[in-house]
Amino acid sequence: MSSLVVPGQPLGSASAYIPGPGVHIFNGQIIASLVGQVVTTTPPSSSSSSSTNTTTTTTPTPTISVQKPILSTTATEEPNATLLPEVSSTVLCRITRINTRQATASIFSVNDHICGDEFQGVIRVQDVRLTEVDKVKIFNSFRPGDIVRARVISLGDQSNYYLSTAGNELGVIMADSEMGDQMYPINWREMKSTRTGVVEERKVAKPF
Amino acid sequence: MAAKAPDRRRNNPPSHGTTPPVFLSSASSGAVKPKQSSRPPNEIRKIFLRTGLISSVTGSSFLEIAPLKLSISVLGPRPLPRTSSTPFAAQAILTTEVKFAPFASTVRRGYVRDSSERDLGSRLYQALVGAIRRELYPKSRIEVVVTILDSEDEGDDVNTVYMEEGKTTVETKFWDAGRSERALGVVLAGCITAASAALADAGIEMFDLVSGGVATSFVDEVGLKGKGVGDAVSNKLYVRDPAIAPPEGKVPLATCVLGYMAARDEISELWISGKVGTKNGTAEMDELVDEAIAAARSARGVLNEAAKERVQFIVDKTGTTEPLKEESTDVQMTG
Numbered sequence: 120m121s122s123l124v125v126p127g128q129p130l131g132s133a134s135a136y137i138p139g140p141g142v143h144i145f146n147g148q149i150i151a152s153l154v155g156q157v158v159t160t161t162p163p164s165s166s167s168s169s170s171t172n173t174t175t176t177t178t179p180t181p182t183i184s185v186q187k188p189i190l191s192t193t194a195t196e197e198p199n200a201t202l203l204p205e206v207s208s209t210v211l212c213r214i215t216r217i218n219t220r221q222a223t224a225s226i227f228s229v230n231d232h233i234c235g236d237e238f239q240g241v242i243r244v245q246d247v248r249l250t251e252v253d254k255v256k257i258f259n260s261f262r263p264g265d266i267v268r269a270r271v272i273s274l275g276d277q278s279n280y281y282l283s284t285a286g287n288e289l290g291v292i293m294a295d296s297e298m299g300d301q302m303y304p305i306n307w308r309e310m311k312s313t314r315t316g317v318v319e320e321r322k323v324a325k326p327f
Numbered sequence: 328m329a330a331k332a333p334d335r336r337r338n339n340p341p342s343h344g345t346t347p348p349v350f351l352s353s354a355s356s357g358a359v360k361p362k363q364s365s366r367p368p369n370e371i372r373k374i375f376l377r378t379g380l381i382s383s384v385t386g387s388s389f390l391e392i393a394p395l396k397l398s399i400s401v402l403g404p405r406p407l408p409r410t411s412s413t414p415f416a417a418q419a420i421l422t423t424e425v426k427f428a429p430f431a432s433t434v435r436r437g438y439v440r441d442s443s444e445r446d447l448g449s450r451l452y453q454a455l456v457g458a459i460r461r462e463l464y465p466k467s468r469i470e471v472v473v474t475i476l477d478s479e480d481e482g483d484d485v486n487t488v489y490m491e492e493g494k495t496t497v498e499t500k501f502w503d504a505g506r507s508e509r510a511l512g513v514v515l516a517g518c519i520t521a522a523s524a525a526l527a528d529a530g531i532e533m534f535d536l537v538s539g540g541v542a543t544s545f546v547d548e549v550g551l552k553g554k555g556v557g558d559a560v561s562n563k564l565y566v567r568d569p570a571i572a573p574p575e576g577k578v579p580l581a582t583c584v585l586g587y588m589a590a591r592d593e594i595s596e597l598w599i600s601g602k603v604g605t606k607n608g609t610a611e612m613d614e615l616v617d618e619a620i621a622a623a624r625s626a627r628g629v630l631n632e633a634a635k636e637r638v639q640f641i642v643d644k645t646g647t648t649e650p651l652k653e654e655s656t657d658v659q660m661t662g
Binding site: 145155236239 | 385403404405406407409413414415416458460464465466467527528529530531532533534535536588589590591631634635638639641642645
């Protein structure tokens with residue numbers, strides 16, 4: 120079992136390791152910035168043919184990081200309180216309001232981890248899909264209550280993260296019909312009610 | 328300080344408490360000074376520090392140094408409030424709040440924050456803000472909330488009274504001067520140490536842990552009477568982590584409180600109050616600061632262990648539960 124480190128503790132020379140999460144560099148030293156266990160991962164000895172210099176037996180630089188162990192004994196995942204959405208992270212969100220220009224959403228999951236707090240994001244009409252952007256109507260893409268997989272394209276302004284569903288794998292993944300029963304996707308822009316068979320328009324994510 | 332507006336929203340008890348009077352016996356003459364413990368001046372009092380006691384917040388800690396008891400909650404990083412006036416924050420916004428519980432000092436405090444609490448809050452902010460890697464948490468808010476449950480501080484009213492008395496009769500009451508600074512200094516140093524532990528418990532990335540240190544310089548009472556304060560340099564006594572009562576026959580000169588990052592050798596917050604002579608240049612001040620740094624270094628040892636303790640507990644627990652889990656699945660498979 121590896122021993123624990125505290126913030127400020129030097130872990131090694133900056134030239135010997137690639138800094139991963141939980142560490143920072145100060146005065147040419149890699150310093151821990153979290154309390155936790157030191158994890159060094161050596162990348163798999165990739166194509167050794169790329170012997171650039173005279174040193175033929177160059178081992179790849181290991182990545183050093185500090186991980187805070189989580190008390191997760193059961194399958195129920197605890198929310199990660201220090202998790203924030205970043206640009207290009209994939210999020211799950213619930214549509215809260217729509218108007219002609221944008222759909223407002225509440226982000227509850229970032230990169231398959233549950234957030235401690237919900238963040239507010241918007242999907243603007245020009246970010247709904249990749250093609251024929253000017254024909255998009257928010258009303259035919261999302262409805263309040265839909266669960267949407269989206270990608271963060273900007274940290275946005277003070278209150279909203281800017282999200283995009285331009286991509287096949289992005290869009291509505293769960294939705295209820297106007298009658299309130301669940302719908303299943305039938306193509307990239309339509310979903311069908313399980314009970315009544317009514318077809319509604321959505322920007323549907325490609326099922327895996 | 329301006330008279331406090333009465334708090335009409337709550338049913339308040341009398342503001343000064345109702346302790347029954349304790350009369351001195353006629354045999355003992357004169358006022359009794361509080362007793363000084365037999366602790367070497369270069370040794371800080373024992374610290375009790377533990378993290379992760381409040382489960383509903385991101386990180387928390389509880390600290391005890393002799394009579395001082397405080398608990399700290401760290402909330403966040405959480406999204407900025409929708410109504411906030413800040414346009415866009417590329418770095419996390421840190422807010423610190425220090426509140427004495429109404430029963431924390433001998434004179435009952437109000438529920439509304441007073442000036443000394445706001446002052447402690449801004450000093451705590453200054454001590455912590457440089458240590459947190461705020462650039463990792465854009466558009467978010469980290470809140471540090473300190474509740475002081477017990478302290479040696481006697482509340483603003485008593486402190487003001489003592490100061491006013493000191494003005495009229497300087498010699499007799501001088502040993503009480505700097506009383507509130509010492510008490511608040513110990514509180515602030517405790518806040519800094521405990522807040523670092525709470526931030527570490529929250530898993531918020533930091534450049535270094537900040538530990539608080541406090542030191543007071545004392546001189547002989549007799550040496551002070553004839554000459555000015557500045558001359559009594561010779562028998563100077565530095566006390567780390569001073570109790571509110573001065574050592575026997577000594578009067579306090581100055582108190583220094585600082586937030587210190589030991590691994591980087593950086594001071595993040597410095598607060599000196601009292602009389603520091605300037606005859607020998609800044610040597611006198613440097614000595615005082617060095618003493619406070621030494622006190623902060625001592626506190627850092629405790630802080631390191633406290634920060635590790637909870638994580639070690641989790642490591643041990645996950646280490647022991649994993650084989651148990653395997654056993655249970657084995658049973659299921661055979662049955």
